[in-house]
Amino acid sequence: xxxxxxxxxxxxxxEVWKAMNDPAILQQAIPGCxxxxxxxxxxxxxVIKAKIGPVKASFTGEVNLENLNPPHSYTLTGEGKGxxxxxxxxxxxxxxxEHNDGTELIYLVDAQVGGKIAQIGSRLVGGAAKKLSDKxxxxxxxxxxxxxxxPE
Amino acid sequence: MPDTGTxxxxxxxDAVQRKExxxxxxxxxxxxxxxxxxxxxxxxxxRSPHAHxxxxxxxxxxxxxxxxxxxxLTGADMVADEVGSLICGWNVVDRxxxxxxxxxxxxxxxxxxxxxxxxxxxxIAETLSEAQAAAELVEVDYEVLAAxxxxxxxxxxxxxxxxxxxNLCYDWILGEEADVDKxxxxxxxxxxxxxxxxxxxxxPMEPRAAIGEYDMATGEYTCFSTSQNPHVLRLIxxxxxxxxxxxxxxxxxxxxxxxxxxxxxxxxxxxxxxWASKKIGRPVKWTSTRSEAxxxxxxxRDHVSHVKLGLDANGKFTALKVETIAxxxxxxxxxxxxxxxxxxxxxxxGQYTTxxxxxxxxxxxxxxxxxxxYRGAGRPEATFVVERIVETAARExxxxxxxxxxxxxxxxxxxxxxxxVALTYDTGNYEASLDKAMGMIDxxxxxxxxxxxxxxxxxxxxxxSAYIEACGIAPSAVVGSLGAGVGLWESAQVRFNxxxxxxxxxxxxxxxxxxxxxxAQLAATKLGIPFENVEVVHGDTSKVPMGMxxxxxxxxxVGGSAIDxxxxxxxxxxxKVAAHLLEAAVEDIEFADGNFTVAGTDKxxxxxxxxxxxxxxxxxPEGVEPGMxxxxxxxxxxxTYPAGTHIAEVEIDEATGVTxxxxxxxxxxxxxxxxxxxxxxxxxxxxxQGVGQALLEGTVYDKDSGQLVTGSYMDYxxxxxxxxxxxxxxxxxTACTHNPLGVKGCGEAGAIAAPAALINAITDxxxxxxxxxxxxxxxxxxxxxxxx
Numbered sequence: 001x002x003x004x005x006x007x008x009x010x011x012x013x014x015e016v017w018k019a020m021n022d023p024a025i026l027q028q029a030i031p032g033c034x035x036x037x038x039x040x041x042x043x044x045x046x047v048i049k050a051k052i053g054p055v056k057a058s059f060t061g062e063v064n065l066e067n068l069n070p071p072h073s074y075t076l077t078g079e080g081k082g083x084x085x086x087x088x089x090x091x092x093x094x095x096x097x098e099h100n101d102g103t104e105l106i107y108l109v110d111a112q113v114g115g116k117i118a119q120i121g122s123r124l125v126g127g128a129a130k131k132l133s134d135k136x137x138x139x140x141x142x143x144x145x146x147x148x149x150x151p152e
Numbered sequence: 153m154p155d156t157g158t159x160x161x162x163x164x165x166d167a168v169q170r171k172e173x174x175x176x177x178x179x180x181x182x183x184x185x186x187x188x189x190x191x192x193x194x195x196x197x198x199r200s201p202h203a204h205x206x207x208x209x210x211x212x213x214x215x216x217x218x219x220x221x222x223x224x225l226t227g228a229d230m231v232a233d234e235v236g237s238l239i240c241g242w243n244v245v246d247r248x249x250x251x252x253x254x255x256x257x258x259x260x261x262x263x264x265x266x267x268x269x270x271x272x273x274x275x276i277a278e279t280l281s282e283a284q285a286a287a288e289l290v291e292v293d294y295e296v297l298a299a300x301x302x303x304x305x306x307x308x309x310x311x312x313x314x315x316x317x318x319n320l321c322y323d324w325i326l327g328e329e330a331d332v333d334k335x336x337x338x339x340x341x342x343x344x345x346x347x348x349x350x351x352x353x354x355x356p357m358e359p360r361a362a363i364g365e366y367d368m369a370t371g372e373y374t375c376f377s378t379s380q381n382p383h384v385l386r387l388i389x390x391x392x393x394x395x396x397x398x399x400x401x402x403x404x405x406x407x408x409x410x411x412x413x414x415x416x417x418x419x420x421x422x423x424x425x426x427w428a429s430k431k432i433g434r435p436v437k438w439t440s441t442r443s444e445a446x447x448x449x450x451x452x453r454d455h456v457s458h459v460k461l462g463l464d465a466n467g468k469f470t471a472l473k474v475e476t477i478a479x480x481x482x483x484x485x486x487x488x489x490x491x492x493x494x495x496x497x498x499x500x501x502g503q504y505t506t507x508x509x510x511x512x513x514x515x516x517x518x519x520x521x522x523x524x525x526y527r528g529a530g531r532p533e534a535t536f537v538v539e540r541i542v543e544t545a546a547r548e549x550x551x552x553x554x555x556x557x558x559x560x561x562x563x564x565x566x567x568x569x570x571x572x573v574a575l576t577y578d579t580g581n582y583e584a585s586l587d588k589a590m591g592m593i594d595x596x597x598x599x600x601x602x603x604x605x606x607x608x609x610x611x612x613x614x615x616x617s618a619y620i621e622a623c624g625i626a627p628s629a630v631v632g633s634l635g636a637g638v639g640l641w642e643s644a645q646v647r648f649n650x651x652x653x654x655x656x657x658x659x660x661x662x663x664x665x666x667x668x669x670x671x672a673q674l675a676a677t678k679l680g681i682p683f684e685n686v687e688v689v690h691g692d693t694s695k696v697p698m699g700m701x702x703x704x705x706x707x708x709x710v711g712g713s714a715i716d717x718x719x720x721x722x723x724x725x726x727x728k729v730a731a732h733l734l735e736a737a738v739e740d741i742e743f744a745d746g747n748f749t750v751a752g753t754d755k756x757x758x759x760x761x762x763x764x765x766x767x768x769x770x771x772x773p774e775g776v777e778p779g780m781x782x783x784x785x786x787x788x789x790x791x792t793y794p795a796g797t798h799i800a801e802v803e804i805d806e807a808t809g810v811t812x813x814x815x816x817x818x819x820x821x822x823x824x825x826x827x828x829x830x831x832x833x834x835x836x837x838x839x840x841q842g843v844g845q846a847l848l849e850g851t852v853y854d855k856d857s858g859q860l861v862t863g864s865y866m867d868y869x870x871x872x873x874x875x876x877x878x879x880x881x882x883x884x885x886t887a888c889t890h891n892p893l894g895v896k897g898c899g900e901a902g903a904i905a906a907p908a909a910l911i912n913a914i915t916d917x918x919x920x921x922x923x924x925x926x927x928x929x930x931x932x933x934x935x936x937x938x939x940x
Contacts, residue, residue: 053866081291083287083288083289084198084284084287084288086201087201087202112856112857113859114201114202114268114857114859115199115201115202115268115859116201116443116863118201118268118854118857118859118860118861118863119268119443119446119447119859119860119861119863119864120443120863120864120866122854122859122861122863122867123861123866123867
């Protein structure tokens, strides 16, 4: 499954890049993120609750930052285990460009799901993932911009 | 309906209501999950979320600390206990004389997982919710391997078993290829077709379930199971997997809510429950969730074929060549290997006199759950091949498809008929059922109906399926020579009680077929006693002497014949007792309508009097044993060959591609019929399943990830009442020549006939050569765009 999108964030490239490496900001932005711990500069562990169609799961997994090219781009790779619900693996290529209104963020996600999520929710995964991505980046932009966050 | 002479209430030929329906329809049945044992624990399996992966480690430390956990067992524990591999009971010998490849099938995987849903560990806890919660905590570290799920390309995909190079299970042939190629080369016309038989999930209403129990005092195990054949399950568990004597395992399959083949097999879960019950010293219960059923019940069909039919200048078939790749799944299930060979290629003559036939089946392993027998098992695939290619040939040649069939039918005076694919059809009248079906649907009036549909913006099509099947797989000596590891007889015990009621013990298992009624009708008629006095007992190895179970429409033809034989023994013994009481010679005693009579006199004793005398033998013949309790084993002399014609008529909405089945006639020849209502119900159910395959049901494994993406009813579409028309069902009858009842079997016919009838109708309506199953509105709409 592949997803892509573009966001304009009202902040400088350097500010956005910093946020992209700040666990506290990422945790606020990731929907359903219960914890995000930095293990090293390029490695995090995360616990994320997600609901795809009828499947609710708590994913625990690792997130790695690769292909670091500050402050222009990196690749996020992750692998989450959801117990009986299955698993999700994926990568996101994120790149930043200067823009009249701040910074343009472009992402390209390639993700796979397995187990019960695939069995029951395959048809719903694309839509759910798109929704989660949109939510992530809009929150991310809001946090950087210092806007009031409305967690659901 | 066949003429059965005078019908007494509950006798043979009476459409008596089913005895079992009261408890089923009022929710009073006792299914495996309804049974709870003292001290019972609950099992939840940890299953692979990957299609193909190495197991690096299984960490149970957190899970074993969880609330209520009694035990967590893994593949390593099974290896330590020397639990055997699950087996395939039919060794198919390939074209080079080599036996099929049957790689190990461990009940709990220990080094690799080979399909999504493969069992890795079992968590046993005090309650189901505790077991589920703890299962979440079992950490399995996998090294994911490339998945191989596509039937057509499996031979060139990633290798799954080191024991099976190129994923080839066997490369098997039937017939002489050179003869067929020569006949095709000399044919005036050759029709070719690529045919896919779509993979199906069985979906019985009741999911599988099992309870294993071990009695430390006696060393005896009990397995409650949703099995279609409890004795065979006992045999496999004892002799091959767990290594215990059959005297130490009792298998009880109580009320079972449908099986359609998927409950024939010995699965990992019941094996694990029985094994674990001794390890933990408490009963272990497992009930499949619907999601698990999708992932782990053996699936059906899944063939990819290329077919050539030769015809001479007069439209007579000259040769048929079929090359099939059959998906076995990740492991060989209990009877998987026989399905695309001896239950498939042997039926490729259909109802026709095709003189030479060649079939090559390559069975392949994939990273999917096992594929095995599913309602029809091989025979629906054969009928689909034959009836699709015959229909296509008729269209290519511009001849009436009904007339092309008629021209090639085996004629009634040709029976017994030896086909070129190893079978001998004993009897039949194919033209009779075709004619009757054509009359019922008003075949001649079709062009007018089509014109009327066209006027309403609808495409109308008509499709014929003239099917044949082979039921009551037999005889044992023949199937043994073909690789079967078992005999295919059936046993029956008929036991009178002193007061005249009868218990009929049968090794056939009823899981929706209505045996409790039909077998009671059979015994009541044969013994001349009231239907109400007969109870049918099945599904318990400690009660029924022996059995081979229910599959392949065998129960009446084989199991019923065994009951008939046991009744014969009762009557023979009764004659000796009657001769003594009536002071006549045994040879002079005649038995009819429940009375033993001295020939030519009015001296008579009723069956009940004879039975009473046998149990209270105060005045009794010397040398005759007391009691009235007889057992018989019946090994059929041949298969039975039900056949018939189904005709479907459809209307297709050109704008949406939605197919509506507007009419369906089924004319079947099942030989003699015990209960016409049950038979008609079987035909309805079979057609519904065939319609499901043709229109709605498609099993999809994602080609890259190997995930089952049609793993729930959100994505796997089952037929509902409003998908089906009111079927019009009738019969013709040629009685089976080699069993005492003249019966053939009816359980699978609808599922065998229906897909070809429907796809022939849809291709007729759309003008497409092929519309793949399931013919969803999208596929039909595309076919319309491409052909109009």
